[in-house]
Amino acid sequence: MEYILAKYNYWIYILLMMIGLYAMIAKNNLVKKVIGMSIFQTAIIVFYVSIGAKRGASIPIIAHGHGHDVIATAVSAAEYANPLPHVLMLTAIVVSVGTLGVALAVCLAIYRRYNSLEEDEILEQLR
Amino acid sequence: MHPPFPTATPLLAICSSLVAVPLIALSGKKPNLREFWTLLAGAIKFCLVISMAGWILAGNTHTFELWQFLPGLSIKLTVDGFGMLFALVASSLWILTSVYSIGYMRGLNEHAQTRYFCFFALSLSATIGVAFSGNLLTLYLFYELLSLSTYPLVTHHQDTEARGGGRKYLAYLLSTSIGLALPAMLVTYSLAGTLDFNVLGIFPEATAKSTLLVLLVMFIYGFAKAGVMPFHSWLPGAMVAPTPVSALLHAVAVVKVGVFSIGRILTGIFGINLLAAQNLNTVVCVIAGFTVIVSSLIALSQDNLKRRLAFSTVGQLSYIILGIGLASILGVQGGMLHIAMHAFGKITLFFCAGAIFVATGKKYISEMVGIGRRMPYTMFAFFLGSLSVIGLPPAGGLISKFLMVRGALQADLWWVLVIYLVSSFLNAAYFLPIVYKAFFCSEEEALFEKKVDEAPMCCVLPLTITAGISIGLFFYPNLFYSLAQIAIAMP
Amino acid sequence: MIASEQAVALMVVLPLLSALVINMAGWFDRRLCFPIALFALLGSCCSAFITVSRVIKSGVIHYRLGGWAPPMGIEYVVDHLNALVLVIIFVVSLLALLFSYKSIQVELPEKILQFYTLYLLLVAGLAGMTITGDAFNLYVLMEISALTSYALIALGDKRALVASFNYIILGTIGASLYLLGVGHLYIMTGSLNMADLQTILPALLDARAIAVAFVLVMGGVWVKMAFFPMHGWLPNAYSYAPSSTSCLVAPLMTKVSVYIMIRMMFSVFNPNYIFVYLDWGRLVVPLATVAIIFGSISALAQKDLRKMLTYIIVAEVGYMVGGAWLANVTGLTGAIYHILADAMMTLCLFMVVGAIIYKLKDSSMDSMEFIFRRMPVTSVVFVIGAFAMIGIPPTCGFFSKWYLISGAIETSQWHYIFALLFSSLVNAFVFFRLFEIGFFGKKPADGHDHHAPEIAVSEAPVTMLVPMVLTALSLIAIGIYTNEIVTVLITKTLPVGL
Amino acid sequence: MIWQLDLLILSLIVLCALATISVKDLFSAAIIFGAYSFLMCLLWTEMGAVDVAFTEASVGAGVSTVLFVAAVFRTTRKVKDRGVKRYWTKGVGLLAATSVGGVLIAAVGDFPGFADPLSPASTHLSPYFITNTLTDTAVPNIVTSVLADYRGYDTMFETAVIFAAGLAVIAILRRSKTGVQHESREKVILSEGYEDTIIRLVARKMVPFMQLFALYVLAHGHHSPGGGFQGGVILGASFILIAISYDMKMLLGRMSEKWNVLLGNIGVLVYAGIGFVCLLLGANFLDYSILHRILPATDEIMARSHGMLGIETGVAIAVSAIVVSLYVNIASQGKHDKGL
Known part of the structure; x- marks a missing residue:
């Protein structure tokens, strides 16, 4: 029980990932696939951000630190959350919105040509 | 004492016809100029080869490393007795075949003659390359080049039959070389660490007999140009090619390259000591002996002259493999010598078949009754050629067969002797009736609608010469014989 | 000298900057796009060659981006292996660019601007993937190359959109799996720098999470390289794309992915872990065998030239994966050499098909009819490319097979040898069928001395012929210089402990 | 961190995810996906990842939702249910999902505990x-x-990804210019039906504040959550608001397509250009400390700070322009005639 509770974030991210992956592969509607893709990507973000969490730490912005003249006060690493996963995930979010845009554009172009968003109908027209 | 050996001569000998390819291609509009290039390249090639012969006969070998492809493995040219023997045969016959081709192609007004001569020159380069290969990789390279450059020659007519023959040709040759010879070569390399030919064999002593056996079988079948059954059927199929192609490529270049390769592998990769010691020579003899007998029997039943010649070739090739496979000194010498003897004899026969076709348009033996009166020179040459192939005096074939028989005795393989005798009898049985019908049966006029005369000069001259050489080799076999002796002289 | 030190950075920066410049200049005059792209790639090419010579002379180059020491900052690491891959990337992209000059004017006259911008971004992404020493940075660059290739493929004919959509879905799965794998590495080690990871990982051998990280990274990369059974997206995507896109994408994308697989296997994990501790070579090599056989048989069944080539790519990916997983030096050498060889072979054949499409507006096998008379230069190039694919010496295809088979012999993986030989034979069959159509026409001629119908020579434009001929020559040159390439570049990169 | 709250949000997220992939109406799916993103945003704030939360709020919940809605609006809302025929695909999907899930679960046992300060990542x-x-x-x-x-x-490269995405969408969707002019002449005011004075008034009043806030987020990114991305997205969102509340012509009148792409281009160019200037000055690429040679009154450390501000500005320009461009193209199917 403790094993499950201590890592609940990780269990949830796996669940989200499975939902997203299932939607990407099994859904017939293209927009649904794209939604699955977004869920899949956010699941990874959950994972990374969970890595960055630190018990008893504050947000990764150094308090009262304006300019490098006042750095006499030593900064303790334990006080602040791990910033690296946050940075990585900023990048990942932006990348995912880029992918989302392109995927939706392709969906629209497909709809314009085949007048359908259902995969099987499109494949039938291609045949 | 000979002058120092020019290093690059073997390379030049290979390249002389390669250089001719673009020249031939560019002068396609002017047939005379084109044929001049062909003949010039042939003459240069022959001179280059013969210039090395003295040096080789003095007991030297020459190795020339051209390019290192892989670590410890290079493109390497070696001139030794065996290679020299083969190169001499191939380059001398090329000149004759070129003359003959000119007569044949012009006589029949064939299409795409430029393409024909281009690939003809290319395939000769590959043949000489095989002859001078210093290691198995180089040999394989030229072997593949030969398969590819002869494909357009085989499919020359471009009709359904030619295309079928061409497909079969490539399918057999490529699939065996890629599927059997290449992996066998790689396994050999990983076992021995080298692929350079060495009369002592290159395998380490610890190699298991079963491995050797598998490799041996893969090599023999892998070089399918040698026509060992059951990978022989491309050869009759490829008879759709124009006759000069059949003559040169299926009496000399292609098939002899296959046999030469197997000979090289038996003597240079395995080494005859190993073959004899491990009793592997029996395996070779069984495989080759089977082909000898079966192909001779098939040849008996063929009516198409070229097909009969083709099956005869299949049998004779295995003769050579049988000789080398005996793994006794005399047997190997006989096998090597038979490459030359059979080449001159068989090319005469093919030339004759072509000449008959040019003059009369006949392909079938049953239609050639009494033709000897019309084409006496041709049919007499045919007679001499068949004597050589059967191994009767006064033709060169006798000497090589005699050596091989002695080799069988030397190797203590009595049953091989039986194969030789039976097959010689069969050879006689499928050749001599043709000659008999041509000369001694009453002429049936109905078979020849119009007046038939000899084929053009260009066709008759080469076949007369080769027939003459076949006989001449009976009396003066020394050149080839001493080359063969040098080739197998154990250090 | 500064210029040669900065050449490392310029390789990636030049295509990126020039992509932006092209986009700006192109809004004013479209004719500016091509020359800018050409100069940028020429510059990158020169930088790549300078870098290679530096690597050969003085060993591995580290370049700190932003001046930060790794593992804090991101660094470029150029060793012999990725120097080779970088040269491949820039040479191929330069040749493909030259090739695209005419074909793009016919196929996508309205999208020239976007095409060249995306093209250079793609090149920048591929080069960045190859050069980076940071596992996460690799993901970002993987996405940029993926995103641009989605778009470039979607510009193709009417079926390209659906193919591109499938590619987006599967490409995203692949990249995400990779990212997840990097996440697992990060949670276990706290580091993202490849060299740093390699020093930390041996202490964590027993952790199951590390094995999972390895599976995820490999899974992601395999999806990206279309390794069987994750190959489904590739054939359609590459065969419906505009021909100038497929000339760039087909030779490079899978090859760079293979390179990344090798890099992850040996520069992040180590051979001891993969082959001794996990011992998964026994699982992957049979899969590679299946990939090769499947790819070859599918290629045999195709009627369309490009479709056929794409299935050959699927088989070739099997070659390289199998070679890398043979767990010996020879096999890995073969796999790396095959990256080079296959990139050039694929480029060669795709350009030939591109030229045929340009001239005849058709890529079915029937379009090859009398091609030898119609487009003699193109068909000679085609013959050389086909020989390389079949593996006929002295083209480079023979030598990669040589190494791969030797490597398999050393480990007695006979099924893999069989698959390689089988695919060579199938390639031979496939290409000779085309030669026959190209040489003699579809239907056999009847009669003895017929003369084929008169067909005027109508060759592709010079801007297509030049890169094609250069590529064909390079196939032979690479084959002839095998020994040099292997000893100077490849053997230097082989990981210790193999 | 309050784990009860955490758990609550996580379970809501899973519910939203399930709902969004199972509803039959795509419009609902898009909206539920928006809710999903907001919950994510909450979760991350709660975990201390404020910058990620900010980005998710603006990019994930904001722009993504708008893009989804626009795409659905342009195509169809209905999802046809063909459950019967698709057992095979569903099987593959389930298999893939469970196998990947299984592999991932196998790894979790070795992870350091959640939020463990001694985990390798934190040390x-x-x-x-x-x-x-x-x-x-x-x-x-x-x-x-x-x-x-x-x-x-x-x-x-992240900025370059966004730029590439913008360009890719144009390449895929944009139709030829002649066609666009032709169609827009026919339908002059297309959002007539949606005209609503209150909305327009509020929107008009909001836009300047949004833009001001965007500049603040950008400029103050050194000291508080935010920065180029967030600022850029908010800036872009202000333009999208104009397009939604009025019509696309009004937006395009203020920010033409050409300028849009050029701005996106310039943004990335500012970033890469600053890096390149560092290179030209003799340092490594992107080593801003060298900029102290050309910036007045700065030492190497402040040069880094200023360099960052410079590139953040570039990012903001690029992101805002590309977000607008994404919206414009997706909402109008590349015809640039009408929006939502």
């Missing part, structure tokens, strides 16, 4: 960033300093 690299950000770069927001400087190379 290996991050302490360096936390303790040295002020001495190295004089930027108190560690996320900003890592994003824009320590890992500035990542961020440059």
